[in-house]
Structures are given as C-alpha cells and as structure tokens.
Amino acid sequence: MAKFRKKTSPVIKKDDIGSKLKLPFKFVGEFISGCVFSVRNKYYKKNPRALVKARKRHEKYRKKLRAWHSKFSKADKKITRVTVNAVNAIDSKTDAFVERADIGLVVLAHRFYRAKAWVELNKKLLLCQFAGLVGIVLCCMGIFNICTAYEYSYNGRSLGLVNNQEDVLRILDLVSENLTEEHNAEITIDKDEDIDFKRVFSVGKEADNMEQVLNKLTYMQDLVAQGYGIFIDNKRVAIVDNEETANAVLDAVLAAFAVPSETTTYEEIGFAEDVSVTQVETRLGLIENPDDVVQKILTGAEEIKTHVVQSGDTFSGIAKTYNISTADLQAANPLVTPERLVIGQEIILTQAVPMLTVQTVEVSTLTEYLQFETVYEDNPSVYQGETNTKVAGQMGERQVLAKIVKNNGVEVARMELESHVTKEPVTAVISVGTKELPPKQGTGTFIYPVTGAKLTSRFGMRWGRMHYGIDLAIATGTKIRASDGGTVIFSGYSGSYGYVVKIDHGGGFVTVYAHCSKLHVKVGEKVYQGQHIANVGSTGRSTGPHCHFEVQYLGVQKNPLNYL
Known part of the structure; x- marks a missing residue:
C-alpha cells in the first residue's frame, strides 16, 4: 500500500530577518489587546450578569467548534482511506493490463510471421485470384453502366434518360438563350438548383440524344421565368412577358374608352383603381398573351342587376335588351320559367363588365x-x-x-x-276627330279598306290557281279601315295570310284583311265602318306590301269588286 508522510513546517530561527520585522507589529498588537481586555474587565465588574451570559455563550461556541472539528477529522480520514484504496486498485489493474498486452503482442507477432510465410508459398495463386476478382469487378461495372442511365429532371419533374450528365448540362445555356429570345422574357435554368440527376435501371428504355434533350427543355411550360404582373388594388390579375408589354396592355384598355374625335379633347385619362406593374417570378406556361389579357381586363368582372318584369315582357326580349344570351339568362335564373313570367317578377341580370374603371x-x-x-x-x-x-x-x-x-x-x-x-x-x-261615330254594325254597304292604293291582282284564277280576293298595293304602314261595321271574329297570325283581321258584318257577310304589319283590334271588339283596324304590311306569303281583301257570303268567297 502507498504510504503518505506528514509534512513538517519549516522552523523559523530567532535571527531570521522576518522575525525581526514582525517585532514592532507584535508589540502594537499586544498593547491593543491589553487595552481591550482592561475595558472588558471593567464592563463585566459593573455588569456581572453580562459576564455570566458571555461565559455561557462562549461555552456554547466552544462545543460547536469541537463538534465541527470532530466531523472534519472523520471526513479527512475517510477521504484519505478512499484515495489510498483507489491508487492501489489502479496500480493493480495497470500491472494486469501490461502483462496481457505483452502476451497479445507475442501472439500477434507469431501470427504475422506465419501469414507472411504462407503468402510466400502461395504467391502465384493469390495473384491469379486477385486478377480474377479485379476482372469480375470491372465486368460488373461495365454491366452496371450498360443497364443503367441518368434520369434527369427539372424541379422534381422527370424529363427522360441520358447516358451522360454532360449531355444535359452542355446545352442549358443554349436553352436559356433560345427561350429568352422566343418569349421575350428573362428565363434562366440553374444547373445546380433546377436540374437533378438520378441513376436508374434503363433496360428496355431508350436514352435521349442531345436534340431530344434540347426539345424537351425548350417546350417545357413550367420553366421558371421572370415576368411582369399587372396588379389591380394589390391583386394580381395577369402576367405578361415584360414591362413594355404590361404597359401596352394598360394603354390598350385606356384606348378602349378614350376614342379620339374631332369634337372631343381629353384633359385626363386614367384608372380609378390603384394599378401597378411589378416583376414576379413565375412559370413559363403562366405568361399570357397580351391580347387575351386586354380582353380579360375588359370583360373579366361581373355585375349583377335586376329587371322587374313589365307588361309585354318576354324572356328572350329581356335577354336581347341587355345583350345577354338566353342560355346565360336562364343559368342566372334557374327557378324562373321563361314561358310564365309574372308582372313584378325580378329577373337577375349577370353582365360582363371591365375589371378596371377607365375615368x-x-x-x-x-x-x-x-x-x-x-x-x-x-x-x-x-x-x-x-x-x-x-x-x-x-x-x-x-x-x-x-x-x-x-x-x-x-x-x-x-x-x-x-x-x-x-x-x-x-x-x-x-x-x-269630333264627328259622331256611326253604329258599330253592318250597314249593308262596303267601302275600300285603303285609299290611294293600286289594284294589282283581281278575283279569279291566277298562276294556275284560284285567287279569292283582290290585292291593293300601297306603302307599308298605311291605315287599313273596316269596309263595314261589325264584330271582329279573328285577329292574329294565319299561315300564308300573315297577320290578318276578319270581321263579321251580320247577314252572312264576312270581310278579310290579310298580310298586315300591325293589328289594332282584338277578337270580340265591335268596329264601325271606316275604323282603323290594322296597317298595311307584307307578312305571310307575300311579294310586297299590300292589303289582300276578301268578301265572303255564307262562307263562300265573292268578288269584292261587286260589293264596293
């Protein structure tokens, strides 16, 4: 076990220079201590109780100091014991490790010399095996190169296969130049960020040649391009190729509502909305044709109005009035039945209006x-x-x-x-007119329905068939008057006769007025002789404006000239 010697403090000799220097300070300290003790003793003589309390307090402190000293001594002994044990254990393990290392080195050296001797004996065999292994590796590499190719992609979109990455990289600058010139927009393909390659098996697949790579990159619509966006109130509505085109589009929109004229001078022309043109990064396929953008801005918004149905309104007539197709009007009003419009009913009108307000x-x-x-x-x-x-x-x-x-x-x-x-x-x-009206009934006499007309066709055979009346040619819109008083029994459209009026005069007589342009009487209405009942026209089967006039007696057509 390791042993530790207790270190001894050096002895200070009396003739030491340091001791001589300390003598004055020692004298001062003893003097101050004497003064303090003298003052304390006087205080305690005057206050004996304080002396008792002080002694008790000092005794208490001495006990605490003795307890602390005992604890520190025990801890010091324990730490010393643990340290000694640890040092002894390390020494023991170090000796064992060194011993094992010596044995391992001897074994390793023995094995090395045995391997060296075996290699010397089998040198030719090893060389043949190594050459064979190299040949196998080279064959595998050749087969791998034949069976695989590089899949090239643009921003994650696979475009095809090539045998060599350089087939793609060499033409990127050419593609960028061609696209920039063709589309008049700044188009750049970054070979490091935009193009990716991946080695894949290509058995049964054909690799692209340089021309095919060029075509695929040139006609790709999702290429990143620099375009110019047209913004209306900070909302982008279109993207064009360059700033000049964007300004030309806005000028075309202004020109649509500011037509030059000899009688008009424009003081101000502008947009009511906030319009701006800003460069944006986009895809090539999103760049729009400027003519299409102009049309979109002029008709791209919708305005919803309502039309209240009035007397005489028809669904098709409303559509025509507001220049809307019947199909679009029906789509905007799916719950409306076009054949059954009701007066006061609201019809929704959706019309295309400009996205910009040209003021x-x-x-x-x-x-x-x-x-x-x-x-x-x-x-x-x-x-x-x-x-x-x-x-x-x-x-x-x-x-x-x-x-x-x-x-x-x-x-x-x-x-x-x-x-x-x-x-x-x-x-x-x-x-x-203030003349009193005649009776609204037949008088038995007939007058010409129009005045100033030319008789162009008589009663009888004409063009191989029977003509049952007379034709009185005169300008369209001329008034047609009732030949005699009576009751209207028909007023409307009737095949080859066009718009026609029929009047029953009583006594079996009926007169017919055909090819009218406008009717002024209704069925059941009583008319007097000479009353304005219609206007001359050319409706039905007619060769020109005229009034076809017939006189019927008991349902049989008679020659009207015999009664006028």
Missing part, C-alpha cells in the same frame, strides 16, 4: 335635340277617337360645349361651358 375628363362639342310642342285641333269631319297629323313636329337642335366625366364610357358628371340653338323646333299640329 376620363373630356371637353366635347355635342348636339342636343330640343323637344317640339304639340297643338291639338278639333276636326268635325273625322270620327271621334281618330287623329290626323296636319303639321309634323320637328325636333330643334342646340350645340353645347361641356366638360364631361365618364367611367368606362358612361357619363357620370357634366358641366356645361357654353351653348347656342342652331335649329328651332317645329310645333306639331294634330287634328282630333
């Missing part, structure tokens, strides 16, 4: 029409309810210079700068 401030010279006045005069020679125009009213005109604000071509504000009348309106004079 213009223009100074224009305009021609405005002035409404004419109408004067009515009584005419005792015309039946009551009928009117004739003696003097046709004519609209007046005035020229106006105004500053106009428009949104997408629709006027929203106007300030008139100056104006003057260029043509005074002409007052219309209308003659109003």
Whole structure:
C-alpha cells in the first residue's frame, strides 16, 4: 500500500530577518489587546450578569467548534482511506493490463510471421485470384453502366434518360438563350438548383440524344421565368412577358374608352383603381398573351342587376335588351320559367363588365335635340277617337360645349361651358276627330279598306290557281279601315295570310284583311265602318306590301269588286 508522510513546517530561527520585522507589529498588537481586555474587565465588574451570559455563550461556541472539528477529522480520514484504496486498485489493474498486452503482442507477432510465410508459398495463386476478382469487378461495372442511365429532371419533374450528365448540362445555356429570345422574357435554368440527376435501371428504355434533350427543355411550360404582373388594388390579375408589354396592355384598355374625335379633347385619362406593374417570378406556361389579357381586363368582372318584369315582357326580349344570351339568362335564373313570367317578377341580370374603371375628363362639342310642342285641333269631319297629323313636329337642335366625366364610357358628371340653338323646333299640329261615330254594325254597304292604293291582282284564277280576293298595293304602314261595321271574329297570325283581321258584318257577310304589319283590334271588339283596324304590311306569303281583301257570303268567297 502507498504510504503518505506528514509534512513538517519549516522552523523559523530567532535571527531570521522576518522575525525581526514582525517585532514592532507584535508589540502594537499586544498593547491593543491589553487595552481591550482592561475595558472588558471593567464592563463585566459593573455588569456581572453580562459576564455570566458571555461565559455561557462562549461555552456554547466552544462545543460547536469541537463538534465541527470532530466531523472534519472523520471526513479527512475517510477521504484519505478512499484515495489510498483507489491508487492501489489502479496500480493493480495497470500491472494486469501490461502483462496481457505483452502476451497479445507475442501472439500477434507469431501470427504475422506465419501469414507472411504462407503468402510466400502461395504467391502465384493469390495473384491469379486477385486478377480474377479485379476482372469480375470491372465486368460488373461495365454491366452496371450498360443497364443503367441518368434520369434527369427539372424541379422534381422527370424529363427522360441520358447516358451522360454532360449531355444535359452542355446545352442549358443554349436553352436559356433560345427561350429568352422566343418569349421575350428573362428565363434562366440553374444547373445546380433546377436540374437533378438520378441513376436508374434503363433496360428496355431508350436514352435521349442531345436534340431530344434540347426539345424537351425548350417546350417545357413550367420553366421558371421572370415576368411582369399587372396588379389591380394589390391583386394580381395577369402576367405578361415584360414591362413594355404590361404597359401596352394598360394603354390598350385606356384606348378602349378614350376614342379620339374631332369634337372631343381629353384633359385626363386614367384608372380609378390603384394599378401597378411589378416583376414576379413565375412559370413559363403562366405568361399570357397580351391580347387575351386586354380582353380579360375588359370583360373579366361581373355585375349583377335586376329587371322587374313589365307588361309585354318576354324572356328572350329581356335577354336581347341587355345583350345577354338566353342560355346565360336562364343559368342566372334557374327557378324562373321563361314561358310564365309574372308582372313584378325580378329577373337577375349577370353582365360582363371591365375589371378596371377607365375615368376620363373630356371637353366635347355635342348636339342636343330640343323637344317640339304639340297643338291639338278639333276636326268635325273625322270620327271621334281618330287623329290626323296636319303639321309634323320637328325636333330643334342646340350645340353645347361641356366638360364631361365618364367611367368606362358612361357619363357620370357634366358641366356645361357654353351653348347656342342652331335649329328651332317645329310645333306639331294634330287634328282630333269630333264627328259622331256611326253604329258599330253592318250597314249593308262596303267601302275600300285603303285609299290611294293600286289594284294589282283581281278575283279569279291566277298562276294556275284560284285567287279569292283582290290585292291593293300601297306603302307599308298605311291605315287599313273596316269596309263595314261589325264584330271582329279573328285577329292574329294565319299561315300564308300573315297577320290578318276578319270581321263579321251580320247577314252572312264576312270581310278579310290579310298580310298586315300591325293589328289594332282584338277578337270580340265591335268596329264601325271606316275604323282603323290594322296597317298595311307584307307578312305571310307575300311579294310586297299590300292589303289582300276578301268578301265572303255564307262562307263562300265573292268578288269584292261587286260589293264596293
């Protein structure tokens, strides 16, 4: 066991220089201690109880110090014992390890010399085996190269196989240049970040040649490209190839609502929305054609309105009025039955409107029409309810210079700068009939249904078949009057006759008025002789505007000229 010697403190000799230097300080300390003891003794003589308390307190402190000293002594002995044991154990294991290492080295040296001797004896065999192993490895490598190829991909998208990575890398710069020139956009392919290679088995698969690699990279639509986005109120609506194209698109949208004119001068042209053009990173396939972008901005938004059904409205008529296809109107109103519209019913109108609001401030010279006045005069020679125009009213005109604000071509504000009348309106004079109406029944006599007409076809055979009336040719819109009083028994469309009116005059007589352009009477209505019942037209099977007039007696057509 290891033993430890107790170290002894060096002895300080009396003639030591340090001891001589300490003498003055020792004297001062003894003097101060004497003074302190003298003051303490005087205090305790005056206060004996304090002396007792102090002694008890000092005794208590001495006990604590003795206990602490005992604990420290035990701990010191324990630490010393543990340390000695640890040192002895380390010495023992070190000796054992050295002994085993010596034995291992001897065994290893013995084995090495035996292996060396065996190699010397079998040198040729080993060389043959090594050469064979090298040959097998080279054959395997050749087979691996033949059966595998490099799969190349762009941003994770596999494009094909190549035998050599350089077949792809050599043409990347050429592809970037071609695409940039073709699409007029900055397109760059990063060989380190965009292109990936992976070794895969290629048995039964054909590797791409340089031309095929070039075509695949050139016509790939998801290539990363630098484009320019058009933003409306910070929302991107389109991407084009460059900034010039984006500005050209916006100019085209402005031009759609700011048409140059000799009578108009534009003071301001701009967008009501916040419009910006910013460079963005995108895919090649997302870059849009500028003409398509213009069309999208002009029609890409929707506006929803409602139409309240009025008397006479039809579903197709509403669609035509608002320039909407019937199919689109039906899609916007799936619960509406087109054949059964109800007055007051609301029809939803979805119309395509521009995504941008082009606001213009223009100074224009305009021609405005002035409404004419109408004067009515009584005419005792015309039946009551009928009117004739003696003097046709004519609209007046005035020229106006105004500053106009428009949104997408629709006027929203106007300030008139100056104006003057260029043509005074002409007052219309209308003659109003005051003559008492004749009885609304047959009189037994018939009059011509139109006046001033030309008889172009008589009753009888015509073109190989029977013509059952007479044709009175005259301009479209001419008034057709009832040949005699009676009751309307038909008013509507009837095949080759077109729009037709039939009147029963009683006594077995019925007159027919065909090819009308407009009807003014209804079935069951009673009319008097000379009443305006329709207008001349050319509906049905007709070669021109005329009134086909028939007289029937007991259901048999008669020659109308015999009764007029």
